[in-house]
Amino acid sequence: MGLLLLLVAGSAPAQTRDNAVDGNTLLWRISGKDLKQPSYLFGTMHMLCATQIDLSDSLRDAIRRSDYVYLELDMENMQELMGVMSKMKMTGDTTLADLLPRSAYDSVRTFFSDKPGMIPFAMLEKFKPMLAASAVMESDVSCQNPVGMEQLIMVEARQQHRSIRGLETMAFQMSIFDSIPYRLQAQQLLDYVKNYGKNDSRKTFDEMMAAYVNQRLDRLEEITLQENGGMEPYMDVLLYRRNIDWVAKMSRLMPANAVVVAVGAGHLPGDKGVINLLRKAGYTVEPVTNNMLKKLEKSL
Numbered sequence: 033m034g035l036l037l038l039l040v041a042g043s044a045p046a047q048t049r050d051n052a053v054d055g056n057t058l059l060w061r062i063s064g065k066d067l068k069q070p071s072y073l074f075g076t077m078h079m080l081c082a083t084q085i086d087l088s089d090s091l092r093d094a095i096r097r098s099d100y101v102y103l104e105l106d107m108e109n110m111q112e113l114m115g116v117m118s119k120m121k122m123t124g125d126t127t128l129a130d131l132l133p134r135s136a137y138d139s140v141r142t143f144f145s146d147k148p149g150m151i152p153f154a155m156l157e158k159f160k161p162m163l164a165a166s167a168v169m170e171s172d173v174s175c176q177n178p179v180g181m182e183q184l185i186m187v188e189a190r191q192q193h194r195s196i197r198g199l200e201t202m203a204f205q206m207s208i209f210d211s212i213p214y215r216l217q218a219q220q221l222l223d224y225v226k227n228y229g230k231n232d233s234r235k236t237f238d239e240m241m242a243a244y245v246n247q248r249l250d251r252l253e254e255i256t257l258q259e260n261g262g263m264e265p266y267m268d269v270l271l272y273r274r275n276i277d278w279v280a281k282m283s284r285l286m287p288a289n290a291v292v293v294a295v296g297a298g299h300l301p302g303d304k305g306v307i308n309l310l311r312k313a314g315y316t317v318e319p320v321t322n323n324m325l326k327k328l329e330k331s332l
Contacts, residue, residue: 056247057319058297059090060307062286064316069290071282072098073306073317075297076181077244079170085245087184088324091292092192099289101189103182104296105205106198119206121158122214128157128164131218143225147171160209161217168224169237185294199278199295211269247322249301256298272304279309 058075072094095101106112129137144153144164150171156164170178189196209217236255243251263270278295285291300307310317 056249057322058244058247058249058300059088059094059320059322060300061094061318061320062282062310062315063318065314066287067315068287069097071286071291071293072320073300073310074185074292074294075244075249075300076103076185076294077241077297078180078182079178080181080241080244081178085179085181085184086324087188088322090320090322091185091324092188094292094320095185095188095192095194097290098194098292100285100291101185101194101196102199102285102291102293103185103196104199104294105202106196107182107186108196109198112202116202116206119203120160120163122160123210126158126214128161128218128221131161131215132222136222140222140225143168143228160206161214161221162209162212165217165221165224168221168228182294185292199281199293200274208269212263212266244297249297252297253301271299275299275304275306275309279306279313282310283313 060073061070062073063070072091074091074094128140132140141153141157144150144156150156151159151167156167186196240252240255243255278293278299282291282293295306299305302308307317
């Protein structure tokens with residue numbers, strides 16, 4: 033599950049007493065240093081049940097007060113969306129058949145061929161396996177209407193007439209997957225296909241969703257680290273360098289404009305997480321009450 037959890041929420045290094053996240057919330061106010069007005073940081077999750085989530089009044093107000101909303105990607109950039117397809121493919125004409133034993137390859141091919149609505153396997157087998165694994169995970173979500181928190185934020189930003197921008201390009205994010213051995217990705221894809229629909233697989237995702245719903249960044253981190261899937265050697269390129277780059281970009285943006293930055297919740301906590309990096313850069317980062325999921329919390 034390690035690769036898939038990273039796709040859904042990101043991950044973070046273990047916390048210590050000095051940098052533990054203070055308060056159960058996904059929304060943080062950034063002030064001090066050279067800022068004339070506060071900006072905000074929010075932790076997203078890429079897949080939730082649409083009937084269970086909504087934006088809090090606090091986040092709506094933060095968006096209203098902002099000049100720009102920054103997501104990991106600018107998902108409204110249609111030109112970029114159309115150009116990213118070629119970046120989804122493995123390099124060197126590699127296909128899944130090159131990465132798995134014949135019997136394993138056949139089982140994956142049969143799995144995708146038997147699933148209506150899936151991307152045709154002839155195309156999918158050339159994709160970086162992490163992306164194929166993401167498609168499997170989306171189809172295995174227990175709710176009927178999965179939605180990303182980013183989608184709700186985009187709707188609100190449009191209603192507030194706020195410009196939506198991206199911290200990274202899609203081409204860059206696709207290139208990150210080239211840093212992880214394709215064989216490792218393929219093995220994780222195979223494991224997830226084998227476990228599709230099984231209780232243990234869904235239990236892990238449900239636990240992660242409950243941690244997010246209850247705004248427990250520490251618990252979300254714990255689950256992800258438990259299910260790391262051998263990803264420790266790749267955490268630097270997947271997470272830590274990106275966190276550093278994001279904080280550097282935020283430091284350039286925030287003095288001139290109030291911004292809301294919404295990134296995977298797993299990027300927020302920990303010594304190398306965005307919250308602590310902002311504090312090390314001299315900013316005051318404070319938790320903001322965020323009651324968006326209160327009705328669901330009562331049922332968990």
